[in-house]
Amino acid sequence: MKDDIFDSREDYIRALFGRETAAQKSARESLTGAHDGISLHAEEARTLQLLIRLGDIRMIVEIGTLGGYSALAMAAALPDDGRLWTLEKDPARAALARSNTAAEKRIKIIEGDARETLRTLESQAPFDMIFIDADKLNYAYYLDWAETHVRKGGLIVGDNTLLFDAVWMQERPPRVRDSALQAMRDFNRRLADPDKYLGTLLPTAEGMTIAQKLF
Ligand SMILES: C[S@@+](CC[C@H](N)C(=O)[O-])C[C@H]1O[C@@H](n2cnc3c(N)ncnc32)[C@H](O)[C@@H]1O
Numbered sequence: 001m002k003d004d005i006f007d008s009r010e011d012y013i014r015a016l017f018g019r020e021t022a023a024q025k026s027a028r029e030s031l032t033g034a035h036d037g038i039s040l041h042a043e044e045a046r047t048l049q050l051l052i053r054l055g056d057i058r059m060i061v062e063i064g065t066l067g068g069y070s071a072l073a074m075a076a077a078l079p080d081d082g083r084l085w086t087l088e089k090d091p092a093r094a095a096l097a098r099s100n101t102a103a104e105k106r107i108k109i110i111e112g113d114a115r116e117t118l119r120t121l122e123s124q125a126p127f128d129m130i131f132i133d134a135d136k137l138n139y140a141y142y143l144d145w146a147e148t149h150v151r152k153g154g155l156i157v158g159d160n161t162l163l164f165d166a167v168w169m170q171e172r173p174p175r176v177r178d179s180a181l182q183a184m185r186d187f188n189r190r191l192a193d194p195d196k197y198l199g200t201l202l203p204t205a206e207g208m209t210i211a212q213k214l215f
Contacts, residue, residue: 013043021076026100027072030096031066039069045069047204048131057077057129059129060083062084063086063114064134071101074131075107085108086107086108087114091111118142118149126154127149127150130150132156132159136163137183143190146213156212161184161187161206167181167184197213
């Protein structure tokens with residue numbers, strides 16, 4: 001009984017469903033200062049793992065690598081011959097991720113602005129899944145790309161899609177720019193179209209929109 005009591009709902013869920021591999025733990029610990037705390041939480045990573053297993057996902061594109069935490073979690077759920085390309089524009093973060101993921105052969109880190117580097121992946125399309133976790137203003141661009149390069153029946157997942165709850169609030173919080181707010185509202189609206197997607201927005205800490213592509 002005592003073991004089941006926690007200070008918050010998140011702590012309870014994390015204690016049960018947030019177990020991390022040693023590689024994930026060390027990737028999280030490698031992030032300090034400004035980098036700290038913007039990786040997925042362990043239980044969110046678990047959600048992606050479940051989607052990968054249930055959706056028979058083998059080829060994933062991730063936009064926004066940081067230190068490789070989410071990439072390591074997703075790769076662990078892939079079959080042995082699966083592949084995950086993860087795109088990071090910041091050279092220092094890409095280098096850190098290369099070191100954190102060196103033992104995981106299914107991960108390929110592509111350094112550079114995703115708006116440029118996505119093009120280099122097009123010859124390998126169609127992909128089974130895209131995970132978008134980067135600059136908010138480009139979510140529409142990434143979704144356009146996914147609509148062309150993710151297979152019918154594949155998954156499109158976006159993180160931070162509640163945008164600190166700004167997406168549904170009457171008053172925009174000062175920390176959120178209007179351009180980012182409009183971008184995120186448009187992204188969610190597009191994935192809510194039942195003619196094109198079977199989707200939902202999971203109320204995780206940051207909000208995670210997940211959608212199966214129907215066309
Ligand atoms: C929230 S972090 C990613 C966290 C990571 N997915 C995880 O959970 O471990 C967002 C990352 O996207 C990168 N980023 C932002 N804009 C980008 C762009 N245009 N192209 C590639 N990477 C970008 C940032 O440098 C940052 O490292």
